[in-house]
């Protein structure tokens with residue numbers, strides 16, 4: 001029986017390794033964040049990302065075992081994110097996982113990164129555990145720099161896509177807006193920070209697709225509208241002494257993004273008739289989104305779990321848990337495991353379950 005795995009995540013710009021055991025217990029998770037190296041370029045540079053994974057990965061493997069106070073003898077299998085993501089980045093993780101599995105004579109499995117995000121609420125450690133009644137089926141909103149999707153999670157391997165972004169991801173919408181007003185990268189946390197004290201009604205930004213009868217998102221029009229608004233301002237928000245304009249712009253823009261996310265999440269919860277929901281991905285750090293999610297949960301009388309940020313942003317713990325469940329289900333990968341830039345068609349179910 002496989003009870004403890006070492007997991008590797010390198011699908012984008014975060015290198016992360018974790019040791020995860022039965023029932024999602026996280027024994028250790030260690031990560032190397034690359035924000036600082038990509039920041040001068042205003043976005044992620046794939047070649048730099050994969051090079052940094054190569055540098056950081058093996059030392060992090062040692063560190064994860066050390067932190068968990070374990071040796072290779074305690075590890076039953078290896079899990080690695082094999083899709084979707086940047087090919088060069090995924091390749092570093094997949095090759096390393098395969099080589100370690102061969103050297104240590106262990107089974108291994110490649111998992112879908114999005115599946116891992118969806119299962120993150122089940123992780124547990126000394127300071128976090130999911131609410132006792134959190135269970136399938138639940139609606140999941142996955143919002144990060146690369147993804148914005150709404151799912152109905154019906155069970156292991158049963159992830160029904162209810163809707164997705166037609167263009168930019170929510171995190172991208174924050175990052176591009178931040179760039180427009182002269183903030184750094186990644187911009188989401190800065191927009192969140194500068195929104196504090198701003199007037200959410202100061203500027204009226206569009207809420208794309210909010211009234212459409214579907215669960216799709218679109219953020220590129222919102223971003224263009226913000227660019228036009230900023231261009232038309234006399235007082236540019238990146239200039240000194242114009243903190244009020246910056247706060248109002250950030251708060252109004254953030255409200256537009258959050259309004260759309262909460263509205264679609266709310267409709268999905270009601271339509272699917274579930275008692276549980278979760279928000280995951282880097283954007284779930286957003287303070288306004290968290291507040292509005294709390295209000296929504298109270299209003300609907302349901303549970304919306306937002307796991308701690310360490311399990312919401314890209315991390316190997318969630319990957320380990322997804323892989324552990326699959327391995328315990330009798331699945332594993334073979335030597336032909338390859339990184340894939342996109343999800344496989346059968347990774348997700350499409351449409352409405354009703």
Ligand code: KG4
Pocket residue numbers: 012143144145146147170171172174175186187188189190192281282283284285286287312313314
């Ligand atoms: O999940 P993540 O760490 O990496 C991936 O994109 O996979 O998400 C990063 C994204 C970035 O776009 C970042 O700007 C956004 O999450 N983000 C935020 C906040 N913190 C991170 N967006 C809005 N408000 C925040 N507080």
Ligand code: ZN
Pocket residue numbers: 113117144281313314
């Ligand atoms: Zn992610």
